[in-house]
Amino acid sequence: HAKHLGGNGFQFFTDSLQAYSLDRLQLENQLRKALDDDQLVVHYQPKLHLSTDQIGGAEALVRWQHPERGLIMPGHFIEIAEETGMIIALGDAVLVKACQQAAEWYHCGPAPIRVAVNLSVQQLRQNHFAERIAQILESANLPAEMLELELTESMLLEHLDAVTENIAALQIMGIKLAIDDFGTGYSSLAYLKRFPISTLKIDRAFISELNEFSEDNAADHDAAIVRAIIAMAHSLNMNVVAEGVEEAGQLSFLKQHGCDEVQGYLISRPLPASGFTALLLENAEAQAPVQP
Ligand code: C2E
Ligand code: MG
Ligand code: MG
Ligand code: MG
Secondary structure (H helix, E strand, O other): OHHHHOHHHHHHHHHHHHHHHHHHHHHHHHHHHHHHHOOEEEEEEEEEEOOOOEEEEEEEEEEEEEOOOEEEOHHHOHHHHHHHOOHHHHHHHHHHHHHHHHHHHHHHOOOOOEEEEEOOHHHHOOOOHHHHHHHHHHHHOOOHHHEEEEEEHHHHHOOOHHHHHHHHHHHHHOOEEEEEEEOOOOOOOOHHHHOOOOEEEEOHHHHOOOOOOHHHOOOOHHHHHHHHHHHHHHHOOOEEEEOOOOOHHHHHHHHHOOOOEEOOOOOOOOEEHHHHHHHHHHHHHHHOOOOO
16 A cells, blocks of 8 residues: 555655644734734633522633634634743733623622633743732722632642742732642642642543432442542632533532532533623523512
8 A cells, every 4th residue: 555655645744744834833823913903702601609509600711713714712722822922912811801801790790700710831930920910900990809710730830939929929919719620630739738729620521421320339430539529629628610511410419519619511601701691691580589
């Protein structure tokens, strides 16, 4: 077969590699322009509080409204942004938009929503990151308690002075810190006592196979892990959010075991701000006492 292809096999390989790099280079240049032209948009996914049945929080998730390709998901451009350093400008733009939106919900309703923003380690390594956050909160007129920052386990294992100092400053300001994708990162839990973490977000890998019968199945390791994370978080005075909740059976398991909040397609997909506001209004209506 290889003989039959001869030199053409190699030709094909270089052609597709070239096509790939061209595409990647094009996307990189377009992303730079997207930052200048304000093509990034932020969608919001609700977090449902289980004991009150209220939406009290949202995760801000970036999307790129590309002029020709349409809406591009972060899986296609966050890595490019990380590799080129554009993640710092991108992350800043997301923070500004998310804080402005949170301020609108806080001051104008329909309800105060704590907005959680994902951070890159490159942002946290910046010397004046905490001061930049203070500036953003002030110009948006948002109380610090309404902002949450989502970090990953690996970010807290860096032992960099800038990271440690930023985190301490953010906590003093009253900003909440969450660990994203909890359980999939590094095995050491030591950082949990070194850093002022308020929330653990259980990775969806542990949630996807759960169902209402998981409890009775001794071989269900996911169920055991989820119960253990909830128990550990609560004994450390932390909140627990389950990510990627798609099915009613998963919700009932999480409810039964005292998980504080859930996030996932079962509640809602990430929505543009206007759709999120509409969802809040619908929820308020559904919960209001019926008028005679
Ligand atoms: P993440 O922070 O873990 O965000 C959760 C991801 O899971 C989101 O994907 C969300 O749409 C998706 N998701 C939510 N519910 C479900 C569900 O029930 N089932 C499944 N299968 N998926 C669900 P998205 O929006 O594509 O974002 C992917 C990742 O990109 C995020 O993972 C985060 O790591 C990163 N990201 C997004 N926005 C930003 C940002 O502004 N800055 C940085 N640095 N990273 C971001
Ligand atoms: Mg996240
Ligand atoms: Mg996550
Ligand atoms: Mg993730």
